Amino acid sequence: MPSDHLIVHRREPLNAEPPLDRLRANPITAQHDFYVRSHGTTPVVDAADYALEVGGLVETPLRLSLSEIEAFPRHTVEAVMQCAGNRRADLGAVHPVLGDPWSAGAIGNARWTGVALADVLRAAGAATAPTLHVAFTSLDEVELGGASFLFGVSIPMAKALSPEVILATTMNDEPLTPDHGYPLRVVTPGFAGIRSPKWLSAIAVRDAPSACPMQAENYKLLPPDMRSAEAIDWQRGTAIDEMPLNAAICEPAVGTTLCAGPCEVRGWAHATGRAVVRVDVSGDGGTSWRQASLEAQPSRWSWTFWSIVLELRPGPCELVVRAWDQAGQTQPARPDDIWNLKGYLSAAWHRVTVAVI
Ligand SMILES: Nc1nc2c(c(=O)[nH]1)N[C@H]1C(S)=C(S)[C@@H](COP(=O)(O)O)O[C@H]1N2
């Protein structure tokens, strides 16, 4: 069960995110403060009966118990998990989108411990050509477009062999809770959360992406001319793997009334695999900018917390943030320019309107 303070968008399946001030309280997000995004009901798994199948294009198909999996070398990766639909509410304000209206809390940063997916693939003698795909199947049953099936997605082989991709049993040194994938989940740092299956039951090496509708007919970036559900042609969509540079203001909250004078503005920035090198904050809707102080980014895959004290004058005030990455790239100014029907990859400048008296 999620803790009471999560903002619930949907109970069945569970979709909930923390209030942004709680999210900004600690660079490691506690499990009970971590957003939950599930597509079906949470499976109840007895660890004693659990087994992971490894098959497809492998020399030796495997069936591994939990203790056999835990016997592989252990690795810990500090990494962000972020839903492709994080900040969808901003795109929905431009033109209606399909999906829950996430604010900027469908993201969290945790210390994940488990075993390298590459080691498990090697133990099975998997084919490793870069054109191949590693497909995952989970224990949860999902309904989509009137059909019902087991959750399944895939990642390209090159990513699957990267050392940061792990099969995790713990999150922040605690066993995964049922909502976060107990007893075993994939963690694919730098990719959208959809590529990190919870309740993992099978791995298959394939010469094509997963055939599951969750891969083939969902989590795709659609072109802007598809403006309603009837207009969707999944073939023309792009599968979402890597996530764009993004940043959000967590404090103060939207609609707060503040006293004129110094005001601390705080938030997160994330460049998915790159470093965040600069965060600009504006107190006048993006006309003038100042640079925030950045906290250390402990791992290549984690986020950067930032803060700045702005001097606010009485009147309506629009706070804005935009981040810059190591490649000198920044975020688009307007959500209008990146609108897409499914409301994914919402990464325009984040704006928070407050009143100053
Ligand atoms: N088996 C399974 N894995 C899943 C999902 C799911 O519904 N079923 N949701 C995915 C999505 S869309 C996201 S964003 C992340 C969310 O992980 P969390 O709930 O632990 O935060 O899990 C991913 N893995």
Ligand SMILES: [Mo]
């Ligand atoms: Mo997601």
